[in-house]
Amino acid sequence: MPALTAPAKRLHAAWLASHAEWGPGLHEDGFGLLPEDDVESPAGFEAWLERLAADSARCTYRWITEGELVLGGIALRHEGNNSVDRAGHIGYGIRPSARGRGLGTWALGQMVEEARRDGMDRVLLVCAVGNFASAATIERQGGVRERCRNSGADKVWRYWISLGQPAEGD
Template identity: 60%
Template sequence: MLQLIEPMARLHCSWLEAHHEWGAGLHEDGFGLEGSDEVESPEGFAAWVARLADASGAKSADAERGCVYRWIVEGSRVEGGIALRYGLTDHVRQFGHIGYGIRPSSRGRGVATWALGRMLEEARALGLDRVLLVCAVDNLASAGTIERNGGVLESVRDTPHGPARRYWIAL
């Protein structure tokens, strides 16, 4: 059974398996991974998990900025990550309120659709009335996930990473 949980250091090995499936780079949206994060060692991983917990901030939509990170797990297997960014920062304007990534071997099972639905509940609880989601124009799987959760296409815009679809979901 799928669950959304707070990041935890005890899932280091499972998270690394998912991370290695993606290959090199920082392309797992939803995990909050930055270039300076060292996640291979248990100590570095624990420090990263602690940083994610600190990033949660005030957990209020009135806060200037903050982010809630959740891992998508099934049993003890990390299937992906999802992040709810709140506050209307430049980062949110460019990448959206919610970002997610599903490990390649778990795609096509509805995991992202399920996780996005649960994260929309967290957004409502924070008092948000709508959320922006952004995906690459050629990422049809992500576009479908967003549309299944009520996303309405606002526009397609050029970004530094290529053209992107911009969707709004009313809460």
């Protein structure tokens, strides 16, 4: 069974295996990884985790895990986070070998519920134009595409998920 797990030092080797599967570069959304982060060394990895924890008022990071495997990452960027307009309130990535299992849809649903509990009215998600798998994941969770827009050289689809509030007792 998958779980959403707070980033943890004990998962260093599992995270590195997931990161290696994506290949070189910083393209795993949902992890909060920056070019200057040293994730290879234990000390660098721990410093990265400390940075993520220190940013918890602006963003909630979770890893999608199954046992001791890191299958992906997902982030809920809170209101006031300067990255929201560019990257959305929620960003996620699933490692290539774990795709097609519904993990993204499941994890997105979990974060949508967290956003609702946090009192948010709606959340923005973005994906690259032509990323039909991500678009379908967002749409399965109620995402409605807003418009196509240029973001530098990248074109993105913007989706809004209206959260409303759960009925009393939910």
